[in-house]
Amino acid sequence: MAKIDDSVKKKVPELRFKGFTDDWEERKLGELSNIVGGGTPSTSNPEYWDGDIDWYAPAEIGEQSYVSKSKKTITELGLKKSSARILPVGTVLFTSRAGIGNTAILAKEATTNQGFQSIVPVQNKLDSYFIFSRTNELKRYGEVTGAGSTFVEVSGKQMSKMSIMVPELSEQQKIGSFFKQLDDTIALHQRKLDLLKEQKKGYLQKMFPKNGAKVPELRFTGFADDWEERKLSEGTSKIGDGLHGTPNYSDNGDVFFINGNNLVNGKIVITKETKLVTESNQSKDDKLLNTDTILMSINGTIGNLAWYNNERVMLGKSAAYLTVSNFDKKFIFSYLQTSTIKNYFLNNLTGTTIKNLGLKTIRDTTLFVPTLEEQQQIGEFFWTLEETIALHQRKLDLLKEQKKGFLQKMFV
Template structure:
């Protein structure tokens, strides 16, 4: 790709593939495609439904880039008796009401209800993935242009009038292919991340005893003893509540050399502090009561927070994630968890410190892997945002 001189940015994007130098043209969307609405056959006539024709509703659009199977189907008679129209493969479905601007590309011929103004590209003028990649522009236009008293809706006539800058078709296809590959990579990383999160859920279920059991379903080799039910304060070094003389949300300064953690700021901390203490923190007051966070460093803790110190921090943290701490909270206006309640909380844990360490280290490594994949995914999404800004005029 090559950068473009600022003087021509208005007619060409900042970033282009080599070999393309012509100015982009401003065209109306209706000159490049047909904008097609949908329709709904009478729901009281069973002869119109459960046929072979896919029929989409807006709620089905937004998660997938390509769609090829709808939740509901209609018959040929239902198609004839309604304003629904068959849309070809490559149509960009565009929701036009009750959530304007969700899009998907048809991978199989289908119809829609009236909550769409779908874009059927002229194959000689407009590439499907090129216009799909401009979903954000389509959405903004629809939201600004739409009207209505009950709910905002954009019409097909309005969508046809939308002005867009486009290059000739071969460059469109090049750009469309680039974003399709990028979206495929993002989707692959998302699937990996989702799989890791599901695996973690499975391990949490199998590596801690289920209700009534004294051993988990899955264990590390060499450990065979039953787990013991103990109070939480028998498994940790200290459980306490912060002090009211510190206010949550204070900025770091010469006067407050340690960060202050409270129920609403419990996860906002700076890595610049020396790591000298390990805590599991749980908000004890308010809507966040029972939320768990790990922290290492020199901090001051407000009276809205309960802290738990342990040599085996990781195991304690994951042990507590298996228990809904919100159950310990009482009160309606400002739910409260007392440190004394946490101290007396009975939980099953291994007899040996070594097994606790194994379990804690296992989940810590798994969380680190999940965080790594999350960072990669976030980076790809940020890169896509940058390309979207620079590759369209």
């Protein structure tokens, strides 16, 4: 790929493949494609339904680049008795209402309901994946142009009028192929990440006792003793929560005031909305937090966890802290993620509008605990698994950021 001189940026993208030098042309979407709406056969006539023709609804679109099987199907008679139209392979389905701008490419010919204005590329004029890669532009145009009182909807006529800068077909195909490969890589990493999360879920179910059992279903070799029933408070030096009230915020502060919504996937996440306080606002307990402390959301959203790692923070009332002393901290961190513990918490909440998990409930949580050596092996196993999941998440986030950058630089 080659970078383009600033002086010619208006008619060509900042980044393009070698061998292409011609200016891109401004065209109307309707000159490059046919915009086709959909329709729904009468739902009261069974002869129109459960046939061999795929029929998509907007709710099915948005998760995958390509679609090949719809939830509902219609018959030939249903097609004839409605305004639905057969759309060819390569059509870019575009939802035109109830969430404008979700897209997918047809891998098999199909029809849609009236919630679409689908883009059927004209042969030799528009590449399917090239226009699919511009989903964000299509969505923005649809949202701005759409009208309606009950819900916003964009018409086929309006979509046809959309101005778009395009190169010749061979360059479109090159760009489309590039983004397809990038999307395939992102999808592959997403599947790997989802699989790891499922595996973790399975291990959490099998490596901790459930339904009153004294041993888990799955154990490391060399351990055979029953696990002992203990209270969570027996393995912690302190369980408490943060400030019940509003602190004195300060733009000059260097301490973050955090609540339960700052605890995400094992980490304290600071956002631009996170307010600051001065060190003098911190309580004695805030200053005693250490690397053996687990933070947990206890108000509204229940049970999100994060490790405390020496960040300068002040806790609000929706964040509890558990400083682990007599148990292995990684073992406890994993145990708190099991469905057994989560269900116990959810079944013992207080409050009507906003649910709250009380500190007494946390302290009284019943655990089944093995020897420290077995705790350490289990804790280390889940720690390694968490690290692997975090690594895959970082790779996925990086790929998505790279795609975002390419989208900005490879289109006019």
